[in-house]
Amino acid sequence: MRYAQGGGLTDAGRGARERIRLGAVERFGRGEKNRGIAAALRVSERSVERWRRAWRERGEAGVLTKGSPGRPRLGPKQISMLARELACGPLTHGWAGQRWTPARVKTLIGRLFHVSYTVEGTWRLLKRHGWSWQQPARRAIERDEEAVELWKEEVWPRVRAPTGPRPVRCSGSTRQPWRRPRP
Structure with missing residues (x-):
């Protein structure tokens, strides 16, 4: 393999x-065959065919780099604006509930900046800028502490698995065939 697999290129790599x-x-201009060009440049013939086709259709501009294929990025001003909007809470932006999910943040980014991220890309963006998943600051209002303690004391011991020694199983089949006694 000539090029590394599994990752984006830097500007130097694209160059x-x-x-x-x-x-x-240059070799197309001299009339060289695809096979010879591929061998000399240590690339696949398929790539040379693709480049020749682009060269015929658009000239030299057809084979020039298109730039980074990366996702659109938010600038520092947009990130600070996003932070302010996230601080306002999901209710302000029309969602029921008090939690920001990556899907909601993705939608918010699309609404505010007209930039499309995937849910995973949104999560990476949030982590990169110091945000983390949310945890409720307090317990639910409906929580009944007495009922929870009662359940822990009375129900949980009956539900929990017994803590005795487990039966030892031999390697091999877990089921032994039934044998009829000999007469």
């Missing part, structure tokens, strides 16, 4: 790939 494509363009 190196572009130089290889431009080298192929």
Whole structure:
């Protein structure tokens, strides 16, 4: 494999790939065959075919880099604006409940900035800027502490599994075939 798999390229990496494509363009102009170009540049013939097609259709501009394929990013001003909006709470933005979920934040980002993130990308954005998952600051108002203690004392011991020694099983089959006694 000529190029590393499983990750985006830096600007320098994209530039190196572009130089290889431009080298192929020079060879196209000289009339070289795809197989020879692929061997000389150590790339696949399929890539050379694709580059030749782009070169025929759009010229040298067809093989130039298109830039980073990454997701659109929010700038520092947008991040601070997002932080202010998150501080207002989900109710302010029309959601029932007091929790921000990544899906809700994704929708909010789309509404505010017209930028589309995936739910996973939204979660990464939040983590990168110091946000974490929310935990309720207090217990539910409806919680009955006496009922909880009663359940712990009376019901839980009956529900919980017994704590005795477990039966030992031999390796092999867990079921032994039934054998008829010999006469």
